[in-house]
Amino acid sequence: MPEPTPAEKKPERRLVGVAAAPGVAHGLAFVFLHKSLDVPQYAVSESALAAEEHRFSEALIASRRQISLLRDKVASELGEKEAEIFDSHLMTLDDPALVGETLKMLHAERLNIEHCFRFVTRKYLGFFGRLEDSFVRERAADVRDVAKRVLDNLLGMHGASLSEIADRHIVVAADLSPSDTASIRKDSVLAFVTDSGNRTSHAVIMSRSLRIPAVVGLLEATSLIRPDDDLLVDGYEGVVYVNPSEETLWSYGRVENARSVFRQKMLGETDLPNVTADGLPFVLSANVNGADEMPAVLSCRAQGVGLYRTEEFFFKDTRHLPSEEEQYARYAATVAAAGGEPVVIRTLDVGGDKPHEALFGANFKDPNPFMGLRAVRVCLERPEVFRAQLRAILRAGTSGPVKILVPMIASAEEMLQVRAFMEETKAELRRDGLAFSENIPLGAMLEVPSATLCVDILARHCDFFSIGTNDLVQYLLAVDRGNGRIAHLYEPCNPAILRVLRDTIHTAKRHGVPIGVCGELAGTRTFAPLFLALGADSLSMTPALVPEIRYLLRRTTRAALDELAGRVFSETSPRGIKAVLHAFASERMV
Ligand code: PEP
Ligand code: MG
Numbered sequence: 001m002p003e004p005t006p007a008e009k010k011p012e013r014r015l016v017g018v019a020a021a022p023g024v025a026h027g028l029a030f031v032f033l034h035k036s037l038d039v040p041q042y043a044v045s046e047s048a049l050a051a052e053e054h055r056f057s058e059a060l061i062a063s064r065r066q067i068s069l070l071r072d073k074v075a076s077e078l079g080e081k082e083a084e085i086f087d088s089h090l091m092t093l094d095d096p097a098l099v100g101e102t103l104k105m106l107h108a109e110r111l112n113i114e115h116c117f118r119f120v121t122r123k124y125l126g127f128f129g130r131l132e133d134s135f136v137r138e139r140a141a142d143v144r145d146v147a148k149r150v151l152d153n154l155l156g157m158h159g160a161s162l163s164e165i166a167d168r169h170i171v172v173a174a175d176l177s178p179s180d181t182a183s184i185r186k187d188s189v190l191a192f193v194t195d196s197g198n199r200t201s202h203a204v205i206m207s208r209s210l211r212i213p214a215v216v217g218l219l220e221a222t223s224l225i226r227p228d229d230d231l232l233v234d235g236y237e238g239v240v241y242v243n244p245s246e247e248t249l250w251s252y253g254r255v256e257n258a259r260s261v262f263r264q265k266m267l268g269e270t271d272l273p274n275v276t277a278d279g280l281p282f283v284l285s286a287n288v289n290g291a292d293e294m295p296a297v298l299s300c301r302a303q304g305v306g307l308y309r310t311e312e313f314f315f316k317d318t319r320h321l322p323s324e325e326e327q328y329a330r331y332a333a334t335v336a337a338a339g340g341e342p343v344v345i346r347t348l349d350v351g352g353d354k355p356h357e358a359l360f361g362a363n364f365k366d367p368n369p370f371m372g373l374r375a376v377r378v379c380l381e382r383p384e385v386f387r388a389q390l391r392a393i394l395r396a397g398t399s400g401p402v403k404i405l406v407p408m409i410a411s412a413e414e415m416l417q418v419r420a421f422m423e424e425t426k427a428e429l430r431r432d433g434l435a436f437s438e439n440i441p442l443g444a445m446l447e448v449p450s451a452t453l454c455v456d457i458l459a460r461h462c463d464f465f466s467i468g469t470n471d472l473v474q475y476l477l478a479v480d481r482g483n484g485r486i487a488h489l490y491e492p493c494n495p496a497i498l499r500v501l502r503d504t505i506h507t508a509k510r511h512g513v514p515i516g517v518c519g520e521l522a523g524t525r526t527f528a529p530l531f532l533a534l535g536a537d538s539l540s541m542t543p544a545l546v547p548e549i550r551y552l553l554r555r556t557t558r559a560a561l562d563e564l565a566g567r568v569f570s571e572t573s574p575r576g577i578k579a580v581l582h583a584f585a586s587e588r589m590v
Pocket of ligand 2 (some may be wrong): 340470
């Protein structure tokens with residue numbers, strides 16, 4: 001662990017949140033102000049006006065330098081076309097209207113320059129917001145980005161983009177969007193600490209797949225932590241120490257040591273078969289966001305990809321949608337890298353906590369996003385987007401075994417619509433003379449309660465099922481999975497959840513349709529044995545968790561699993577259920 005040496009030792013403070021991604025990290029804080037900046041407003045005297053102008057021009061120069069650097073980096077890494085967006089940012093920075101009006105207001109109102117600048121940019125954004133035109137929307141996005149950067153520079157905060165973190169820091173943010181997470185460089189972020197969110201918010205899932213420890217739902221991290229505070233983040237326990245004492249650091253060193261010895265022991269079983277102690281086979285596959293994670297999938301010996309979330313690629317650039325060709329190249333590379341193991345590609349799941357500007361427009365606001373325009377609903381409403389993705393996936397099927405998984409299915413009718421659309425898309429590909437796989441199984445995610453209650457009906461239209469516990473829990477309990485304030489109510493051990501899981505798996509099996517689990521619970525020590533006990537055919541999780549779950553399941557037997565199921569269902573409270581599941585795991589994780 002790096003040894004930051006703060007100038008003077010400040011008192012230790014312990015903050016408790018939700019353990020979101022495992023690991024321990026020690027480093028300095030980078031406070032990332034993603035949301036509305038706290039811009040002060042104060043009067044300035046006439047004699048201070050020149051100093052305010054000077055601050056403004058310094059902030060504009062710094063912003064220009066940062067944007068030019070970013071432009072060059074993107075041009076060399078991704079090409080000139082991708083870098084064009086920064087040219088429009090530079091033009092916005094030079095916009096005489098923005099700069100001129102700000103200075104005019106400074107002199108007329110004698111208010112501090114950041115207040116004037118924000119006032120003027122907001123006026124522009126308000127005007128843009130009333131226009132529908134897509135060019136204007138892009139201009140608005142430029143102004144918003146540039147305004148934020150200039151304000152960051154005026155206020156002396158780093159907040160423009162996570163991709164700009166120069167060296168290894170712990171990112172402290174109010175919240176993180178999937179596009180923030182997609183923009184980070186893995187080697188520059190030691191850990192994430194956020195005010196909002198819980199284990200299953202999408203940005204957190206992405207951080208887990210990047211193997212970056214995270215503690216979320218801390219509520220006040222951004223107000224309690226200052227830039228460059230020394231932080232110790234425990235992503236196993238959900239604890240953050242601000243300016244940890246020597247004793248805390250020392251005891252963490254020991255705990256880390258013990259953990260890493262145990263991790264080596266688990267890794268030692270990587271090549272052993274996936275069978276329980278009495279020979280019952282189980283399937284462990286991986287959740288990924290793209291081909292760059294395939295080396296991790298292969299090295300943990302996952303049996304293919306159980307969930308390929310395709311959204312991350314769409315979030316590399318939120319202004320444009322990737323073309324069919326770009327998608328095809330990416331999917332085909334992932335499928336080829338899987339070396340003959342199946343890859344379950346999930347169709348686009350945007351909306352909810354993943355709004356996408358190019359799809360919905362910059363000003364789109366879904367009043368109730370998780371219940372709104374999300375996932376398959378978006379695809380059916382935007383056939384041209386769905387068609388491009390389905391064509392790309394069907395074509396990638398020529399590189400190896402592929403299955404298509406549709407998120408957020410709520411009824412058999414939706415599944416029938418998707419099936420019909422897929423058949424039309426195949427006919428189109430045939431007409432176009434493009435090679436594709438004719439026999440790609442089509443499955444539904446079971447993550448909306450209505451779907452779990454109609455598994456028998458859906459079974460007629462689905463080749464396989466995958467339970468998305470992240471959403472299923474939020475919809476069954478009516479607890480927003482991304483809302484840190486109610487994270488304590490997001491309780492998978494609620495008996496209602498267990499009953500739904502049991503009945504869903506049993507019904508699918510009765511109808512002869514394979515069923516797996518790909519939500520975060522599949523990769524937990526507590527639930528993985530229970531899913532096996534209930535009869536799930538496969539468990540899919542982030543590759544880093546595969547060795548641990550393999551180690552645990554290899555130490556179970558059919559009889560022990562049956563007994564576990566019996567005991568769990570005789571409990572009536574989350575507390576009792578948790579105790580049974582924990583005891584089962586801890587007896588074996590030694
Ligand atoms: C789920 O809901 O459990 C799931 C796997 O999908 P996501 O987390 O991407 O919504
Ligand atoms: Mg889901």
